[in-house]
Amino acid sequence: xxxxxxxxxxxxxxxxxxxxxxxxxxxxxxxxxxxxxxxxxxxxxxxxxxxxxxxxxxxxxxxxxxxxxxxxxxxxxxxxxxxxxxxxxxxxxxxxxxxxxxxxxxxxxxxx
Numbered sequence: 490x491x492x493x494x495x496x497x498x499x500x501x502x503x504x505x506x507x508x509x510x511x512x513x514x515x516x517x518x519x520x521x522x523x524x525x526x527x528x529x530x531x532x533x534x535x536x537x538x539x540x541x542x543x544x545x546x547x548x549x550x551x552x553x554x555x556x557x558x559x560x561x562x563x564x565x566x567x568x569x570x571x572x573x574x575x576x577x578x579x580x581x582x583x584x585x586x587x588x589x590x591x592x593x594x595x596x597x598x599x600x601x
Contacts, residue, residue, distance in 0.1 A: 544596055
């Protein structure tokens with residue numbers, strides 16, 4: 490009897506990256522898979538990318554300096570200047586953005 494291992498889902502691969510950050514948790518909100526710290530959202534899966542909340546200046550700089558960063562528009566709805574989306578073809582590659590996700594969590598955690 491052969492067992493076929495299932496390919497990990499995009500969400501499970503992103504969970505592996507984001508949930509290793511101390512204090513991060515996940516839940517669905519508005520049909521989207523979102524990531525929280527202290528009940529405040531710092532990241533969210535949308536389409537082929539992951540949106541994250543950063544200081545407006547950092548978000549703007551990322552949009553101009555990285556080709557895989559764009560404005561975050563979940564479901565075509567615009568958001569604030571603090572939200573950007575990182576698009577990666579392979580979900581496991583979000584590991585390369587761990588520092589940005591940590592910065593997003595720290596920003597949201599300290600932004601009361």
